[in-house]
Amino acid sequence: MQLITAVIKPHMLDEVKEALRGVGISGMTATEVKGFGRQGGHTETYRGAEYQVDFVPKVKLEIVVDSQDVGKVTEAITAAAQTGKIGDGKIWVTPVDTLIRIRTGELNADAV
Amino acid sequence: MQLITAVIKPHMLDEVKEALRGVGISGMTATEVKGFGRQGGHTETYRGAEYQVDFVPKVKLEIVVDSQDVGKVTEAITAAAQTGKIGDGKIWVTPVDTLIRIRTGELNADAV
Amino acid sequence: MQLITAVIKPHMLDEVKEALRGVGISGMTATEVKGFGRQGGHTETYRGAEYQVDFVPKVKLEIVVDSQDVGKVTEAITAAAQTGKIGDGKIWVTPVDTLIRIRTGELNADAV
Amino acid sequence: MRRKVVAVSLVAMLGSLLLANPAVAQDAYEPTIQDFLDNTWIVIAAALVLFMQAGFALVEAGLTRAKNVANIMMKNLMDMAIAFIAFWAVGYAFAYGSDAGGFIGTDLFFLQDSSTYEGGLTLSTNFIFQVAFAGAAATIASGAMAERTKFYSYAVFSLVMSAFIYPVVVHFFWGGGIIADLQIGNAKFGDFAGSTIVHSAGGWAALMGAIFLGPRIGKYGPDGSVRPIIGHSMPLVITGVFILFIGWFGFNGGSELAADLYVADIAVTTGLAASAGAIGAVLAIAFKSGKPDVGMAGNGLLAGLVSITAGTGTITPLGAVITGFLGGVLVVLSVLFIDNKLKIDDPVGAISVHGVCGVWGTLAVGLFAHHGDAFVDAAFPLEDGTEYTSSGLFYGGGVNQLIVQLLGILIVAAWVLVTTGLLFAAIKATIGLRVSAEEEMEGLDILEHGAPGYGPDVSVLA
Amino acid sequence: MRRKVVAVSLVAMLGSLLLANPAVAQDAYEPTIQDFLDNTWIVIAAALVLFMQAGFALVEAGLTRAKNVANIMMKNLMDMAIAFIAFWAVGYAFAYGSDAGGFIGTDLFFLQDSSTYEGGLTLSTNFIFQVAFAGAAATIASGAMAERTKFYSYAVFSLVMSAFIYPVVVHFFWGGGIIADLQIGNAKFGDFAGSTIVHSAGGWAALMGAIFLGPRIGKYGPDGSVRPIIGHSMPLVITGVFILFIGWFGFNGGSELAADLYVADIAVTTGLAASAGAIGAVLAIAFKSGKPDVGMAGNGLLAGLVSITAGTGTITPLGAVITGFLGGVLVVLSVLFIDNKLKIDDPVGAISVHGVCGVWGTLAVGLFAHHGDAFVDAAFPLEDGTEYTSSGLFYGGGVNQLIVQLLGILIVAAWVLVTTGLLFAAIKATIGLRVSAEEEMEGLDILEHGAPGYGPDVSVLA
């Protein structure tokens, strides 16, 4: 099993979710995160004083999948999350030893 | 060392925390997340218009443990987080190369 | 590639961010989390009733780096995040199979 | 612009319901400027009292959880709306209509009035001021019943409360009923602005509601341990307290029912008691738990207000400070006792603030009554022939005033506890009173009202 | 402390702009206590109406998203400030200055007045009360234009609205212009406190603004599907509704322009209509969608208020309940129709509450007008020679009143739709009306005003 972690632009979440459904993904976990990267942040002014905001809002998706599905899933995400503008985000894939479904105790593939 | 990631129902957090304490876990990191899965979401209506909410609130727990403890920890979580209803969540286990305690620089087992 | 996950005290975020910039890190993802550990929580009182708060606010940083950079990055974080007081946090390092830049589809080192 | 007299006289000629008009019959008597002043002041006071509804809503919303915030606001909005219609249709009639057996009024339904205006407050003025009180009486229970009551069931309660239960209480006293007739020696029952008539009545209803509902899930551990459920917003609470504070100047000051020089005296005792109550509560809670709890400070200020409401017209400034301070201390002890000992779950302390302090404030008249107000006769001959003393125990008035106060309190308590008890039992047996456990956990906003009180862009948890 | 008369007479002597003073010329006539009472009441009423600005701000803020909350609050703050200056400089003059062709006023600029006071309301009193209405008229559009309008462009709109467009509407009727001259049989146009003059005028501007802007990104799917955009805070919405509710007692009650006994009658019809409106809307939306929507309940209460604003002085309590209730039902149907069928994006329902219910309330006078108010003549001879009936259709007054009401509505609609249409077109063609898509997505707070409306320590999402 593998864990696919994708950091995307918040407003792309719906598109990505639909894309994942399209490739048969039935489950995922989303987290609101803040990203620091090439995209850079922006300057804000409060009561006349300027300040720099380095972290921009992003959404992180975690999806545990069967190793053989990794390719299609990452492609689906890439396709759906791409705006072409800097800051589209990253995907990284990490190995998973075991996946357990709490409700049933099922393991790995059965637990997805 | 291994990293145990568990996604559970928010109101089970206390029970799970106590269960983990019970098996000698002295540290963990919790994150508010939103989950998409078989449980499905629900429909809401606002000013007469219906809309679908796909993501339901969950809590994600991350616990780095000695490899030999993985079994008892996952069992403890499964036992404590189980309601038997769809949506109880998942646990996945991933390998950890190194664990460092920032305060002391201690490594791995000593850092837990 | 490796994924470095660091859980630090919230008010150390700026220092750590600068330290990472210092060692040439150009990207990271931050999440607000709550930590349970040796630091313990604190007691609060509301309308005369005492209660225990076990989880304390922390910030989790995730940084995917070239394997060869792991050492300097973890050192940079440790150095910057250390206050010496209990609760400074942890760093754990996990293997990454692939890193993808969504915008370009670039892989691994090129995607950082 | 003043209207042609013809309009007035015309109006005076009309009778049937559809033609009803509160301004009816102003032809006989030529209103004086004092009439205009009195009526204008009372309308302004009514607006201040109606504003208190927002204060109740905010205090209750702030002391409960984010997942139920829309439901709480909605309850406070709708019980005011319901009270307005119900009190217009029948409530005002039950309260102030021609007395039947000292128990209930029998005319003035839909504000139909055949009498002619002879100065003082018009029917419209009386109604707009009294309906604001009805709304307050109904909404008090809302806080004690928060976070677990079905919306429609609450609406039914507030309808019956403002249409019948509260109006009858009003009739007992202000309507010239059985409590107005109470007399022991020369002492007659005194409750100037409603410590008993409005607040304790609401408090008893709140008590019954909380008992019938039972505590919120997780409030008391299986081992009987008490678990605080933290309110989600102190800024909402304290803003609500400030609104209630200024609204109370209309509540007490308007109860003079005239724009005379006593209004300012009332404002002074009202403000002093409120302030002393806040200070008393802060000292008490800090003494108990080591911390000056913010919500308790708010409860304390309200406790001071409720405590002085009965005696605001008859108690001196110093008496007001003492009454309010003790009210503030009392509310803390009461909240802790009800929560820890009785294990009745009252999320906002409504029972303590309105019920317990309503009782205390009414008794305080028996202790501190100093000069006469509209009800308390401060001067009368004593057994020993001496004259012109105050009726309060501490001013040599003896215990008569205290006893008569107690009697009034008990009558109201009995009436409200019984009627609301029957009402809640009936609701429970029919449409049900409490939401499902699952709904309670997810929050009432989504399941009762369809959508969260805070949008998806605001991170709040269930 | 009362001032030396010398000061007064001095003032009376001054003319030039720099020396202008609204208190001018109070030497001739010796003011009576009734004058003092009337003026004092109207100043208090003005404060209540000005407070409504906070209500508008909170309702609009709560029904929109957190990322735009500072922008909404700012718009409501600044359009009041702009209205004050603009209405003082020219607006009041256009509205109440000496009539030119029934269209516009031509003097009283900068409140320069050479006439002498002869009792009633002073120029200052009239101004402070009327400027509060101007602020309200201007701010109504703000909600319909929320979350996508450039701040400076909105400021320009609100300047022109309060300086010219609205004042002309006022002149049409209250200023003695063309609408005041309307007459059909004995029926003259009646709009006591501004269902048409203030609310529908604001509603038409809101409609134009929403059309020129187009819907918010994501509001309507490419397939034409309707996607709700959830408001971020119901507590803000309902708090705003409560503030508007009590402010309305100043709005309607103050429109009597005197402290007489009718003020209380007006307060009664106002409160009843508001309550019936809330109940009507809750029943309607619950029937439509199965859930008692909280925001809709708030809209319903406001709808009841807007609906009774025209007839508050001439409609009976029962008439007010019916008018308000139907207003509440209507606002729900209208919101759904505008959103689902017309696909005009009005985030807060301003077009329905103020426009549609403003029209309904004005027509309601034609149906329910019962006794006379400052404008509606309740008594006149009918063809058949009978006398002294009411002008409302349901009271045997025939259709004349209804027709004249309709004419007034149409004149205002035509004027406001045309002028605001031209205005928005001009703004769009010059400085632009709508923010960039990127800004809209990130939120107006940061890009228009520099910083988020909720600080970085409060987790809200774009």
Place this chain on the structure above:
Amino acid sequence: MRRKVVAVSLVAMLGSLLLANPAVAQDAYEPTIQDFLDNTWIVIAAALVLFMQAGFALVEAGLTRAKNVANIMMKNLMDMAIAFIAFWAVGYAFAYGSDAGGFIGTDLFFLQDSSTYEGGLTLSTNFIFQVAFAGAAATIASGAMAERTKFYSYAVFSLVMSAFIYPVVVHFFWGGGIIADLQIGNAKFGDFAGSTIVHSAGGWAALMGAIFLGPRIGKYGPDGSVRPIIGHSMPLVITGVFILFIGWFGFNGGSELAADLYVADIAVTTGLAASAGAIGAVLAIAFKSGKPDVGMAGNGLLAGLVSITAGTGTITPLGAVITGFLGGVLVVLSVLFIDNKLKIDDPVGAISVHGVCGVWGTLAVGLFAHHGDAFVDAAFPLEDGTEYTSSGLFYGGGVNQLIVQLLGILIVAAWVLVTTGLLFAAIKATIGLRVSAEEEMEGLDILEHGAPGYGPDVSVLA
């Protein structure tokens, strides 16, 4: 209901403290309707001014961080409560008691008054209005001392401020003390509603508090760089501003101390100056930083209000617009200067709004005084024998008025700076003034008051 005269005359007979009653001695003189009207209006005005306390609380809460929100609300609630008790016990006496050396009052403690009522405002009316001012004066410093002051230490400050420091300032002028005696040529000091007496006094205390506390952690970098600390809620800020705005109609309008025709004139200058202030500040900050900052717009409106407070009775509408506009510009420059140059950390801009603009507004009287008010004599013979001119420099009144204004400002500044300096030094040396660095970082809500101001279900960060 009006009370039996016996009650009154009884009251008149009582003397001792326990028997004290502000209504004392109304038997001699038969109050007129004007008396009733005046007293009623001032009680209403007092309620409006007391409501301002909520406005202060919300503005301060919104401009600071979520972790300290309960503490800020609590401070504003409790300093009002403390002010009430302290001003009743001794404050009012020090302010308005029989003069001793032009410095302080010496009787009326606990509102004990042996004099008989002879018309005008009663002691109760005067007290309720003046105590509201005392609360305001005390609470101004709260904002400048936000996010780092120990709760109990702040309580001690506000006790001394409202019991002694502020009352003495009042005595200096309104109490007939040294400032009232100032005269240069024919010019006497003028401060109608308290630009200097209330606002600059509060502003100076705020300045001292901020200096003694030092800046919040992280406000200024080691390199002296200035780091903005973003307020957590603009909706709270602007809601507070609206509340302060309408409260100010009571603040300024009530200061006429009578219900006469000048009240409306005052309302006009008050509203115009506030609006001009908001516009001035928005233009100034947009010019400075390119963005119309929302908090600054709020500060600007308040700056306009503070600026016109001294001259509201003597300045023309145009003068008010100029005074308010410049106040709005000034507040922006002052905030930036204090923050960037002086590096004094005033989280809400209290020093600039109340201190700086309080001074400006007082000086503005010297420039724009046009007609007479209760203090400024607008008409007097000039050297050249001409008569009846205004005292303002711009109206040919020469510099006398300006100079006397300056003297009054300096006296108040000296008194407040010295006394609050000693007070803060004493507090610092004893119980300590500032919380620990750790507490400051975690937030005052949990460590000072026991629990967070926003519940655990609301995600806010330390």
